Amino acid sequence: xxxxxxxxxxxxxxxxxxxxxxxxxxxxxxxxxxxxxxxxxxxxxxxxxxxxxxxxxx
Amino acid sequence: xxxxxxxxxxxxxxxxxxxxxxxxxxxxxxxxxxxxxxxxxxxxxxxxxxxxxxxxxxxxxxxxxxxxxxxxxxxxxxxxxxxxxxxxxxxxxxxxxxxxxxxxxxxxxxxxxxxxxxxxxxxxxxxxxxxxxxxxxxxxxxxxxxxxxxxxxxxxxxxxxxxxxxxxxxxxxxxxxxxxxxxxxxxxxxxxxxxxxxxxxxxxxxxxxxxxxxxxxxxxxxxxxxxxxxxxxxxxxxxxxxxxxxxxxxxxxx
Numbered sequence: 001x002x003x004x005x006x007x008x009x010x011x012x013x014x015x016x017x018x019x020x021x022x023x024x025x026x027x028x029x030x031x032x033x034x035x036x037x038x039x040x041x042x043x044x045x046x047x048x049x050x051x052x053x054x055x056x057x058x
Numbered sequence: 059x060x061x062x063x064x065x066x067x068x069x070x071x072x073x074x075x076x077x078x079x080x081x082x083x084x085x086x087x088x089x090x091x092x093x094x095x096x097x098x099x100x101x102x103x104x105x106x107x108x109x110x111x112x113x114x115x116x117x118x119x120x121x122x123x124x125x126x127x128x129x130x131x132x133x134x135x136x137x138x139x140x141x142x143x144x145x146x147x148x149x150x151x152x153x154x155x156x157x158x159x160x161x162x163x164x165x166x167x168x169x170x171x172x173x174x175x176x177x178x179x180x181x182x183x184x185x186x187x188x189x190x191x192x193x194x195x196x197x198x199x200x201x202x203x204x205x206x207x208x209x210x211x212x213x214x215x216x217x218x219x220x221x222x223x224x225x226x227x228x229x230x231x232x233x234x235x236x237x238x239x240x241x242x243x244x245x246x247x248x249x250x251x252x253x254x255x256x257x258x259x260x261x262x263x264x265x266x267x268x269x270x271x272x273x274x275x276x277x278x279x280x281x282x283x284x285x286x287x288x289x290x291x292x293x294x295x296x297x298x299x300x301x302x303x304x305x306x307x308x309x310x311x312x
Contacts, residue, residue: 015060016060016176016177016179017177019060019063019064019173019176020173020174020176020177021173021177022064022173023063023064023067023169023170023172023173023176024169024170024173024174024177026166026169027165027166027167027168027169027170027171027172027173028166028170029166030162030163030165030166030169031162031163031166031167031170033162033166034159034162034163034166035163036222038218040146041146041147041148043146044146044147044155045147045148045149045155045158045159046155046156046158046159046162046163047090047147047155048082048086048087048090048152048155048156048159049082049156049159049160049163050159051086051090051208051209051210051211051281051285052082052086052087052090052208052285052288052289053163053198053199053208053285053289054199054202054203054206054207054208054209054285054286054289055225056206056209056215056218056221056222056225057209057211057218058211058215058218
């Protein structure tokens with residue numbers, strides 16, 4: 001009984017960390033694309049937003 | 059539960075991205091467009107240069123008339139043809155590009171903030187959302203702005219990769235410092251957190267040797283303040299939306 005509870009707790013904590021890391025990487029990917037990538041198409045689309053957020057630009 | 063957590067964060071970010079676009083157009087894009095007149099004025103052909111210089115010679119000309127604003131957009135397009143990066147956007151209109159970038163940035167920062175809370179084992183709620191948002195503002199807007207103030211086009215800048223490195227390092231150290239300072243209890247860890255907040259500012263941000271700029275200082279100052287104020291609004295709205303979305307779509311656990 002107790003071991004079961006512990007196992008479940010450990011599993012949920014594992015998924016929690018996995019979800020957290022996944023969200024972190026996905027979010028960083030989005031922000032990188034909008035704010036940092038050196039591609040001309042991305043730069044021009046996000047130009048005003050990059051300046052607005054104070055991301056290093058140009 | 060955790061899929062709903064991700065979707066809630068995504069929804070909150072997209073919502074704030076939509077909300078911020080008109081704010082950008084109210085406070086920031088007019089200043090950027092105004093700066094681009096000076097940017098073009100620097101290396102435009104002689105006749106248009108003179109013409110444009112006369113258009114913006116009045117000190118507070120950034121209440122751009124429709125005619126003038128239209129001219130600026132036209133000027134931005136051909137810039138690409140002349141080798142200056144520009145005009146490569148897949149979007150027809152500049153506003154659509156800004157909306158898209160705001161959606162992506164909002165979703166990205168919402169996911170990051172949600173991920174940090176999840177990994178730290180804390181729930182963002184409507185009650186605590188504004189505080190989480192302010193922490194994000196401190197780490198991602200305020201701290202890097204101390205070394206690299208929000209800049210307008212045509213302002214003198216150092217190498218892009220160096221500035222990006224300094225920016226990312228500062229954000230990471232500030233976020234880690236805030237985590238130790240706010241969410242930890244042990245005095246030693248808290249002191250370490252306070253130290254982490256200071257460390258990036260002991261190393262000077264990359265600045266160009268020559269600071270002369272075609273952009274009037276008042277315009278630059280106005281933009282820096284508007285950018286930080288808009289950033290604060292973005293982060294508080296993001297924290298609140300994230301909290302509301304978590305309250306609404308994710309149960310009491312997760």
